[in-house]
Amino acid sequence: MELTFYKYQGTGNDFILIDNRQELFPKNDTKAIAMMCDRKFGIGADGLILLEDHFEADFTMVYFNADGRPSSMCGNGGRCIALFAQTLGIIDTEASFEAVDGMHYATIEGETVSLKMQEVSNVSVEASHCFLDTGSPHHVTMVDDVFKHAVVSEGRRIRNEVYGAQGANVNFVSAKESDTFTVRTYERGVEDETLSCGTGVVAVALAMYSMGKAQAETIAIETMGGMLEVQFDASEVGFRNIYLKGPAKEVFKGTFTL
Secondary structure, three states: OEEEEEEEEEOOEEEEEEEOOOOOOOOOOHHHHHHHHOOOOOOOOOEEEEEEOOOOOOEEEEEEEOOOOEOOOOHHHHHHHHHHHHHOOOOOOEEEEEEOOEEEEEEEEOOEEEEEOOOEOOEEEOOOOEEEEOOOEEEEEEOOOOOOOOHHHHHHHHHHHHOOOOOOEEEEEEEEEOOEEEEEEEEOOOOEEEOOOHHHHHHHHHHHHHOOOOOOOEEEEEEOOEEEEEEEEEEOOEEEEEEEEEEOEEEEEEEEEO
């Protein structure tokens, strides 16, 4: 089978995008998906995303981790698929779509995509870290210098020893300036550090606010792949109107034979 694919990236978080409205893609072939995401033997990506029809919204987002397995929500992937839908002519500058965690809405201005995330009602603030689910589970911990921290080894340890088989993404954060933070993320499913993680960036922003490390409801987050912004409304019962905003871009288009 010869497939047409597109490669997109959002602050260095890269994805294979496929128009699957004809439902021809072998979604149950975990090995094939993992091989396509492999950076040595395939196209290379942090994940693979299918765009499918939806009975009411503009489209459906189906996301697979680089290991070939279906996964929880991907924020940067959500921003990339919105731009992909525009490329396909499905939308103009606004999108509504359903992902594994529910409905999402996006707006596009050039290569800047703003994605509305799900509300977050529970942030568990512990002595050493925060834990919260922003569409995917995230462990957030502050370190003195994120650039010198052993992100991969320590992230892998926490992902497996603390959260077991199901795992969690692990974010290491350092304060940069007022309401601005730098984060490095170890992602489950990729089982390595990624240049950026959208749900992780949202988790960091909400965690920093919950811990009193940030006061504003607009927080800038520096990732290894670039800058992202998180806006939200905070209340006593949690966070709503959460938006993840930043650049997304088509990298190239090609064909792949399974």
